[in-house]
Amino acid sequence: MSRKVIITCAITGSVHTPSMSPHLPITPEDIAKQAIDAANAGASILHLHARDPETGFPSPDPHVFMEFLPKIRAATDVVINISTGGGMNMNVRDRIRAAREAAPEMASLNMGTMNFGLFPALAGRNDWTHSWEPEFLESSRDFVFKNTFSDIETILADLGDANGTRFEFECYDVGHLYTLAHFVDRGLIKGPIFIQFVLGVLGGIGADPDNLAHLKRTADKLFGDQYQFSVLGAGRHQMPLASMAAAMGGNVRVGLEDNLYLRKGELAPDNASQVRKIREVLDGLSLEIATPDDARAQLGLKGADKVSF
16 A cells, blocks of 8 residues: 555543553653654654653643653654643643644644543552642542633634644544634644544543444545544544554554553553554554654645744
8 A cells, every 4th residue: 555654643642640550751861752752663743741750740831841852863764743722730822832842844733622521540549759749630520621622712813823833633523624624624733634533532522333334434524535533542442443443544643641451450651552563453454654854744734843842
């Protein structure tokens, strides 16, 4: 086959807490090292959040991002994708601060307001390293992940129009695809469109193969051949749904933001191990892995020489 599969690796996120795995990167040094290792293992895009280096709490601080972004860029030609999803402690202005300053090639953009339940992770655990962790998870019982039409318009203008950043449109349910189509119809989003189907988050669409197929059918109806897709399966659904995505003609996302395990009962020692594992699947399907420059060409990115870090 001639197509090349983009591997995105989400390095740390803001969902998992430090007590859940000793391998979750927290400090800028650890984030940079694991990001570089993941790129060297075959990831062409890195999806990045930041954390307080002392406590591991999700951080929107551009200064923390700038402690690892230049190191990653100096060591690899990987595409940098900065989250605008942030964490539960952040408003929309906080969530876009780092991306506004860094002007990356890509940023994530969540396409709908939703419940986002992390509290089931409390079950069966009492050995918390930091007092904020159980409080943070419990607070998600009454948390609404706010991504209104106005929020989306703000991010499109402040990052896309102002900095030439293109977006990974994160769609947690079918309705989010229709919201994306609304912005396409208004001319605020132009192709090539890169959609991340997100399955398995409590509050979003379930991590079932039928649901992935339905998302794909809906996107085909709305966007025709003007889009590419990738798949994020939360937790234990990561590798099965990524494998299905590859077989369906899509791209894949792995990383410790989405899943802390390499296989049942075995914590992943780092992000690169998950990249290597999905590469084995892709090799088995006779699919070629996209390089960072392949990803730039496929997604119409501005180039690493036009970022601000």
